[in-house]
Amino acid sequence: MVCHSFQSSYHQNQIVALGRGMAMAKPSLVRSELPPMAPNLSPESFKGLSSSPPSRQRDLVFVVNPRGANGRTGKEWKQLLPYLRSRLDKECNICESLTSGPCHAIDITREAIREGADAVIAVGGDGTLHEVVNGFFWAGKPVASHAIEPTHSTALGLIPLGTGSDFARTFGWKNDPHEAIERISRGVRSRIDVGVISGESEEQHYFINVADIHLSAKAGFYASRYKRFGNLCYVIGALQAFMGHHNQDLRIKVSVNEGDWEKCPQVTALCIGNAKYFGGGMKITPNAEPRSGNLELVILQNFKWYDFILKLHKLYNGTHLSVKNVSSRSVLSIEVEDISGKGGVFIQSDGEHLGFLPRKISVLPAAIEMIC
Ligand SMILES: Nc1ncnc2c1ncn2[C@@H]1O[C@H](COP(=O)(O)OP(=O)(O)OP(=O)(O)O)[C@@H](O)[C@H]1O
Numbered sequence: 478m479v480c481h482s483f484q485s486s487y488h489q490n491q492i493v494a495l496g497r498g499m500a501m502a503k504p505s506l507v508r509s510e511l512p513p514m515a516p517n518l519s520p521e522s523f524k525g526l527s528s529s530p531p532s533r534q535r536d537l538v539f540v541v542n543p544r545g546a547n548g549r550t551g552k553e554w555k556q557l558l559p560y561l562r563s564r565l566d567k568e569c570n571i572c573e574s575l576t577s578g579p580c581h582a583i584d585i586t587r588e589a590i591r592e593g594a595d596a597v598i599a600v601g602g603d604g605t606l607h608e609v610v611n612g613f614f615w616a617g618k619p620v621a622s623h624a625i626e627p628t629h630s631t632a633l634g635l636i637p638l639g640t641g642s643d644f645a646r647t648f649g650w651k652n653d654p655h656e657a658i659e660r661i662s663r664g665v666r667s668r669i670d671v672g673v674i675s676g677e678s679e680e681q682h683y684f685i686n687v688a689d690i691h692l693s694a695k696a697g698f699y700a701s702r703y704k705r706f707g708n709l710c711y712v713i714g715a716l717q718a719f720m721g722h723h724n725q726d727l728r729i730k731v732s733v734n735e736g737d738w739e740k741c742p743q744v745t746a747l748c749i750g751n752a753k754y755f756g757g758g759m760k761i762t763p764n765a766e767p768r769s770g771n772l773e774l775v776i777l778q779n780f781k782w783y784d785f786i787l788k789l790h791k792l793y794n795g796t797h798l799s800v801k802n803v804s805s806r807s808v809l810s811i812e813v814e815d816i817s818g819k820g821g822v823f824i825q826s827d828g829e830h831l832g833f834l835p836r837k838i839s840v841l842p843a844a845i846e847m848i849c
Contacts, residue, residue, distance in 0.1 A: 535569045535664065537634070538589040538597045540582045540609055543575050545601035547705045550638040551575075554600055557636075557654050564658050569595075576605070586612025586620075589631070593622040596632040596848060598661060602639015603686060607827035609633065610671060610685045613845055617681050632666050634848040640704050640757070641711070641828065644686040647752035647767065648849065661848055668843035669767040672751045674826060676836045684826035685845075687755040687762060688838055690813060692722055692780075693746040694823035697756070698830045711757040719782055726816040727834070731774065732809040740816070745780035749773070749811060749838050753795065755828065760795030764805065770842040771807045778802045810839035 539561075543551030558573075565571060572594075574585045586597045586609045599609040610633065613620055622629055636657040637645035650656065672684045689697070700714025724743040731739075741747070748755070750762025750773045765773040779802050791797040798805045814835040815822045822834040 535595040536572065536593065537565070537569045537661065538572045538574060538585070538594045539600050539636070540585050540589075540597060540605065541573060541575050542582065542601035542605040545605055545638055546640045547707070550601045550605075553638055553654065557658075560655065561658055565662055568662070576601075576608075580608060582608035583612040587615060590620045591623055593629060594631050596634045596661070596664075598634030598636060598848075600636040600638055602637070603641055603643055603827045604829055605639065606635055606637075606644055607684060607686075607829050610827075610845065611683050613671075614681070614683055619844070630846055632664075632846040632848050634661050636661075640707060641755075643754040643757065644752050644827070646754040646758065647686075647765070665849055666846045667768065667849045669845055669847045670751055670770060670772075671841045671844040672749065672772060672826070672838060673841055674824075674831065674836050674838050676832065682826065682831060683841075684751065685767070686752045686827045687748055687750045687765075688824065688826035688831075689746060689748040689755065689761070690727075690824045690834065690836075691725055691744055691746050691822050692718055692777075693748065693756065693761075694825040694830070695722070697825045697828050698823055700756075701828070701830065708757045715756075715785075724779055725822055727822070728814045728816050730812040731806070732811070732839075738814075741776060741778070743779040745777040747777075747813060748775045749808070750775065751840070759792050761792065762805075763795030763798065764807070767847075768843075769807075770840065771809055772811075772838070772840045773805060774808045774811060775803065775805045778804075808840075810837065812837045 541550065541554050543554070545551070562571065572589075576582050576585070582599070582605055589597050590613065597609055597612070599606040613631075613633065622631065635645060635650075636654050637650060637652050638654060639652075642652050645652070669685070672688055674682045674684065674688060696711070696715040696718035698714070699717040700710040703710035703713045706713065724745050727741045727744045727747065728738045729741050729747070730737065748761050750765030752767050753760050753762055753765050755761050762773040762775050775798070788797060788800055791800060797803050812835065820833055824831045824834060824836055
């Protein structure tokens with residue numbers, strides 16, 4: 478899903494404060510000095526956050542996609558709430574915000590950060606996490622809180638409850654919400670890198686997991702239409718993407734040899750990983766590490782359909798880097814263009830369709846604190 482402008486208007490926000498000192502709120506107006514990107518959100522939504530006592534409890538905002546994993550996220554979240562309350566209520570103020578549609582999580586996150594939340598926790602799949610990560614930034618800069626104290630920073634958290642939940646796999650986390658709540662309760666934070674994508678427009682787009690170009694991005698685009706089939710959506714998406722697929726000559730410019738464009742012939746897929754997995758468990762960028770300060774670039778060239786059948790197991794277990802026509806390197810940034818100039822080469826990040834080449838992709842080292 479491309480969120481062309483983060484200033485668009487969304488459906489009514491539904492925010493339910495669960496912890497002490499937080500009232501149920503249905504926001505209407507936005508404070509005038511705020512950038513006008515969330516007209517249906519108001520600081521009132523999170524008013525419990527900044528009014529806590531000096532030795533205050535942590536303010537946690539849970540951003541829940543009730544439609545994640547074909548509606549399973551919403552159902553599991555309801556069942557999880559009593560446990561979450563019993564486990565965290567003593568130490569934290571808990572605020573729940575259900576997303577009403579695509580991109581809503583971005584606005585909720587920005588508002589929560591401005592109001593001084595200690596953590597914004599994505600509850601859902603990689604798409605929800607992706608939107609929450611984008612909410613940590615606005616107009617090319619990190620969103621700042623109206624803060625309590627200058628050193629205050631909002632951490633990112635995750636309860637993985639999606640279809641693929643690929644980002645969580647790099648950390649070895651399962652789709653187990655109880656395990657995630659334990660992590661949140663411990664509250665250990667660690668700085669991780671974020672990828673940033675810029676294109677022809679001024680707007681920047683952030684990703685936390687993997688950005689990828691051409692066949693895999695096209696497969697992801699189609700897979701998103703079949704989420705109702707669970708992980709099978711990736712197989713269906715790949716089959717559909719294969720129809721009419723042609724490997725494509727691309728030009729790339731990577732940061733290690735600044736200034737030099739190189740031709741990259743017959744590219745099947747070009748993947749840039751901040752973390753390791755995509756497509757429902759494929760270990761595509763096996764050397765990527767979200768705390769490394771760089772991204773792993775993996776290029777598959779001249780693959781035929783039968784190569785995927787013969788080498789699929791290697792793609793899943795991350796041993797494909799030794800295969801002919803697969804290359805890997807560590808990069809700080811990469812620019813990618815379609816040589817033919819015909820357009821139509823897909824790009825996605827974190828499984829979300831972003832449009833088409835050309836694009837520049839760079840790493841922002843240690844950009845976000847994450848609850849690990
Ligand atoms: N209320 C809503 N109704 C419909 N779609 C929504 C709603 N809230 C968020 N979305 C969209 O749902 C998309 C998918 O959500 P999410 O990533 O949580 O689940 P998933 O696709 O099942 O999991 P994964 O991305 O891990 O495969 C998000 O990109 C988001 O834009």
